[in-house]
Amino acid sequence: MTDWGDITDAIGLALGGEKQRGRDALAQCWAATADTDHAQRCVMAHYLADLQSTLEDEVAWDEAALSEHAHVVDADLAPVGMTSAEALAPSLHLNLGDGYLRQGRVDDARTQVTAGLSAASSLPDDGYGAHIRSGLERLQERVEQSASP
Numbered sequence: 001m002t003d004w005g006d007i008t009d010a011i012g013l014a015l016g017g018e019k020q021r022g023r024d025a026l027a028q029c030w031a032a033t034a035d036t037d038h039a040q041r042c043v044m045a046h047y048l049a050d051l052q053s054t055l056e057d058e059v060a061w062d063e064a065a066l067s068e069h070a071h072v073v074d075a076d077l078a079p080v081g082m083t084s085a086e087a088l089a090p091s092l093h094l095n096l097g098d099g100y101l102r103q104g105r106v107d108d109a110r111t112q113v114t115a116g117l118s119a120a121s122s123l124p125d126d127g128y129g130a131h132i133r134s135g136l137e138r139l140q141e142r143v144e145q146s147a148s149p
Contacts, residue, residue: 039076
């Protein structure tokens with residue numbers, strides 16, 4: 001098991017503009033985790049997806065994040081200040097749905113939008129929650145436009 005501090009440091013590198021260093025550090029953290037470290041793997045995969053150079057790799061990491069999330073409970077995320085595992089789900093569905101839509105997988109994207117909107121009630125009533133809700137609504141519009149003849 002890797003330390004949450006190492007993971008947040010790696011994320012900080014990526015978000016601070018040092019994407020390659022952040023990606024490399026996250027990959028090292030991933031390699032140091034066990035298959036049962038679901039919360040850490042969920043968070044790392046969520047960020048690793050955004051650091052990929054191909055859409056296929058991005059979607060694979062988004063799928064991994066959502067898969068790991070199925071095993072995460074609130075207490076698992078407490079070390080990084082997250083109080084609700086459920087509140088992470090809408091963002092995971094948003095990212096995966098967006099990737100699927102960009103791959104032309106409209107039905108899969110629709111499934112993710114529906115799941116994200118269903119889970120949106122778990123989002124906090126703050127800027128983050130509004131941002132994710134808005135993203136889901138925009139993705140839903142894009143999915144509907146893609147499905148129209």
